[in-house]
Amino acid sequence: MTLALAVDIGLALLILAMAAWTIAVRDTFASVIGFVTYGLLLTLVWVRLALPDVALTEAAMGGGLTGALLIGAAARLRRTEATVRERPGVFTRTLAAVLSATVTAALSFCVLNLPDPAPTLAPGAAAKLGSTGVGNPVTAVLLAYRSMDTLLEAIVVLIALFGVWSLAHDRFWGGCPQLRTHADSEGILAYFARILPPIGIIVGVYIFWIGADFPGGKFQGATILAAMWLLVIGAGLAHFPPVSQAWLRILLVAGPLVFMAIGFAGIVTAGAVFAYPDGFAKPLILAIEIALMPTLVLALALLVAGAPQRMPPQ
Amino acid sequence: MKIALDIFTIFSVMAGAFFFLAGTVGLLRFPDPLTRLHALTKADNLGLGLVVLGLLPQTHWPLDTIKLIAIWLFALLAGATVGQLMACTARRGGGQPK
């Protein structure tokens, strides 16, 4: 029973307690707050599992943006809390509990039976790390070995954005999304929104930049920059561009298109799509990441903002 | 010298933990939102300060130390802003009935 194990057990119990509370509590708003806390605790677990990249992503995406999204939704839906009262009966709840417990038991059995010399692709990845010219193996996997997944990743985010925008009313199409805030421009939030973003942008770019060799990367950096943009708009100092804006659409589309262009260029220079010529891997990867940054920042922020709600000021 | 620094770290982190405890007790015991806010922002920020202070000697100089201090400053900034905002909302009575 080393000290580390004790900490792990404590953390695990804390997380399970928080998850149970989030599910069981009656009031939805409290449940959302519980979920945000749960997300941040989960970041600690990733640190304990020595996976810093994932910890950063979880903190930024799981705790931060998802939390903002859910808190916004919970605040607006608080009034409908009373209407939906019919909680399923005892029998349904017990049956659901039994089924969930069976699934958990099966999974636990599988976890305990995982093979001991755990099969891993780490040696293979480490061997070929040199040719990708990137120090951080996770970034190497993301942008070299399995670059198709990352491209599809960006396309998933864009399609989700199209889906969210398709939910606008026809009369608001081409208008601007809105954050439901009632901040006054002289208040403390405006002051906060003037001080934090510059530092935030530096931190975001820094995380994006060191992603090549140390834990970090474009997703985490883009999330931080998106958060800063949301903060500024939330404080009322700026507002979202209209959906039909040309530069907005070009920037949104630029990331994947540049990625594909470099990918197809790979046929000529390195004999396969998404292959990098020897020696030029790092600059190309950086070019792709730089192209993807604006796409991700805009897309993630607009996903939180939701469908366009009002016509652009003529 | 190393031992002295270690002892300093232990004590300072213990003090920090104590202030966190005080803040949490304040959160649970105080009657209305404003007092609870007061307890939280004061105690937790101080606790965090002490913890950071305790950890300073453990980190090697240029980069990590600055990062640690920056974390504390961000926490202060965020705590103050959010505290002030929640206080305004609480005063206007628009907040949670609880």
Place this chain on the structure above:
Amino acid sequence: MTTSGLLIATAIGTPFAMLLACLIPAFRKRMPPLLGLAPIPALAAALLADDTLLMFGNAQFKLAFAMDKPGTMLLTVAAILWIASGFYATTWLRNTGHAGSFVVCWLMTLTGCVGVFLAADLLGFYFLLAVLSVGASGLVLQGGTSKALRASAVYLGVALLAEAFLLAGLVMLAWVMPHGSLLIRDAAAAISTSPWRDLTLALLVVGLGMKAGLVPLHFWMPLAYDAAPMPASAVMSGAVVKASALALIRFLPFDAALPEFGLPLAAIGFFGAFYGVVIGLTQSKPKLILAYSSVSQMGFLVAVIGMGLAVGDSGSALAACFYAAHHLLAKGALFLAVGVFATTGRHRLWLVLLPAAVLALGIGGLPLTGGAMAKLAVKPIMGDGFVGLLANLSAIGTTMLMLHFISRLVTSTASIPSTSAPVCLASPWLLMFIAAIALPWTLYPMTGIGIWSYALQPEILWAASWPILIGIMPMFVLWRWRKALPQMPEGDLIVIGERALRKVITWGDGLEWAEGWLRRWPVATMMLLALAVFFGETLIGWR
């Protein structure tokens, strides 16, 4: 492409081409007068083509057509009926509105009918039978009344049910065919050697029996023939029903004696023969009486096939075919006669009644008519014992039914006594009458069943005539107490079927509620988890 191959191709090709031409409205309007011409290539093919195989398609799958002996005989006769009914339909269409859909259904049925007669491989046969069924149900729909809609729905329902059985049978047949060939020729041989012989035979007989109006599933026939327009009834009762009879003759293995399969089939056939007569006597509308006579005759035909199968004599296939050919001619002519009668006044009656009476009694086996020849051809298979007696009894029953038909026919003449049937209605009927009399005589020696001199011996003639005489006596008794007979509803069994269907629909409510309950969120998600757990358990079960 040999000449006979060309002939066969044109036989199916012309009606199919005309059907495709109907897609363009302009051609469709000018199509009615051509209806009579469409079957002529089929008649030419029947008379001239020999039995070479005509193949389409590549190595893996061939669509094959051929002209075997039963096919020749039946196609000749059917083609004549189609020509006569085609001319009849042309005049009939002149005074009805929507000719377009009638023409499309008519040509589709014609293509299907000729195709089935010529089809030589399983897939081609099944496809053309489907075309035939859909076309025929469309023809029934042309009746225009709500009764026609119901009759067409029942017809299509039974046809699709029959095709489901047939598909299962054909698949089991195809699975056992020698080195994957799909030819019907090898089918008969393959059946007797296949491991699932009884199941395959049962499926084929049930499938084709349903389309041939075998008794327990015959209820669609009276409904359809009564509701369909006159030329359509003639064609359907004649050619369309014979298509499935021909298929039975082709598929069943006559060379090997199968008493345990043939006898029950014969029993069902005889039961159908008598059932048709009994129900027919209670009907009043001439078309319904004819329909029930068809049920009875098809029953008798199936009995002949059953006996042939039991005895295992391959000649019986040809005899059954001859019997079917005669019935086709006679029944087609009688249906047209009903149409002609409906348009002639009381005074002009004699000119039309005499031939109709001769034809009607011919079905019963009146000597010197085709009917007697048919009964004679079938006699050796029936033998003289109990089965021979049954055959004579059915002849008596048919004669009684025909007399009842003639008496009902006389009362159903046109209202204005002096009108006579328009020439272009009467002429196709007369053509059919001459064919019904002359053709059996010519076909009898030509197909080698027997020779004239044998058929004309006095004791043969007497053996054919005493059932007719006996048949006449009870008619006087029956004619006086006609009112006392119970009035059976048209489709007899169908009425019970519809009541059962209504009860089944009420179960549907419960099922729909259960389905609605299954679509509630908690239930569906728990069902998903339960399925995952159960699925895992079935995987473990293997150890």
Place this chain on the structure above:
Amino acid sequence: MNGPTLFGLCAAALIGFGLYGLIVNPQPLRKIIGFNIIGSGVFLLFGTIARRGAAAGMGGDPVPQALLITGIVVAFSATALAVALLLRLFDEGGVVTLVSEASPTEAKADPPDA
């Protein structure tokens, strides 16, 4: 019982909680939270496998880490779409629940769908 296995069991338990929450809670927002908890459970399981695969001088197998990051971003996009649908349902004035008022089979008055 070492660190990764412990968190593996914790992941299994989280998936169980998430499933329970997804099934039982009538509120769609609570169902979205349930879905997120299941997602984080699955990702935690993936993280455990990554940690167990630590070799060649790396803290964890990089391939599952990369897939994890992609998974988290996909889960976020899914949540964003679900919340957008929820808010649109709220704007339409409809009761924010998954149970449709008139179950489709009895929807006699057929709404004009383009």
Place this chain on the structure above:
Amino acid sequence: MPHSLSAQDVTTPGGLLLVLAILIPFIGMLIGFVFGGGKAMRVALATLAVGLAIVIAIAKALVQSGDAVIYILGGWMPPLGVALRADGLSVVMLLAIAVVICGIGVYARADFGSPSGVKEARAPLTFWLLLLAVWGSLNLVFVSGDLFTLYVALELLTFAAVPLVSLDGRSETVRSALRYLLYALLGSVLYLLGAVLLYGVYGTLDIPLLAMRVRPEPVAWAALALMISGLLAKTALFPLHLWLPPAHAGAPAAASAVLSGLVIKGSWFLAVRLWFDVFAGVVTLPSAQTLGTLGAAAILVGNVVALRQTRLKLLIAYSTVAQIGYLFLMFPLATGLSSAGLDSAVAVNGGMLQAISHAMAKAAMFMAAGLIYTTLGHDRVADLRGMTSTLPMTVLAFALAGASLIGLPPSGGFLAKWLLISAAITTLQWWWALLMLVGGLLTSVYVFIVVVRSLAPAHDGWKPKLPVPRYQQAAVLALALCSFLLGAAVLCPLDVMQIGRTVSRNTLLP
């Protein structure tokens, strides 16, 4: 080339076409998004044409090489990198989906042409972008050889399909879309959980490598159970079909055609890929019988409830629920064949043909229902008078599509039934054959009802609400004819579907 390519998988000549087949639709979507407005439709239609050409080129490459078309992405060998693999099954599905999407594209030009006054309207732009997204993700599902890329493809498919359901924004359709999204997400999370377990035990997510490494052990059973039930949830097999009827009936006609004809085929194909390629050794006959029983329940309940529907689109939606049952009858038959040591190709071909003919027939049926709705103003089945006179080609298309679903010759449905019944007979599982015949009869009842109701002459003085352009009817008829004449596929010389399928052809069960 920096890496030595082991003999196991190497990029074949046609390989690059696979990458194009996936990325061209997405590039078209992105460019269409930037142009926006009316130009988006033109870009989409151009992409449809280019995509169709690419798919035909892939088919040619497959037939010429006689083996699966493979492409190693980025040159990184599979355990580390991702390989795209198209064998006979994938290419046949690629072709079928391409044809159906082109038909839908031509049909949707009228419904989703951008209105003249407005620079850009919401529904048309969304429809064209999401149509291309659905196509790209389906191509990825058919072609990808890596389980995680397939997970991302499933998510792409769901995110592209859900907004199609709530395209007209009524609260009922938004609720159906939300219900569909949540249930599909639950399905894909279970699928991901299975994939994670597989990676945890076998250290790779590549299909051929997994096929070699998977052994019948607890983790493999758990993974298979989770992945298959997740995919069943996304394919809406009977007990898990809560989202399908309201979603497919509420969506506009072209969108319903995409949802019913194409989207459910993606997760079904993935289930086939897992069952026959990855878990060939783990699969047992009882588990296959479970899938068959669920399919049987789907056929019976789906058809009976379809009979009782009053609205045409709901009737067709429940008919989809029933036809999905047919798709799952292939599993017990194929497993029965391979456990009897015979070649399971007959059942697999039957299942694929059933899927392809259903895709075309169902798309044609929904589009026909859309035309009927535009002309009549309502789609109550009881009152379809006069449709044959006003829309002859549409009713003919509906009838032909119905005939293909019933399984009348020469339709694709008939050929599929012929193959499946012969498989059922050889493995002595005659009850599946009986079930298929009963299902065909039930289907024939409601197809007959709709066709006969539309044959009735219209009320005098009735005029159609909106004239329907002829090319729309032509597109619907073309698709219905494709499905109806699919039976002729038996004439093509070689068995395209089984090319390159070395993995599962006749693996004997332990």
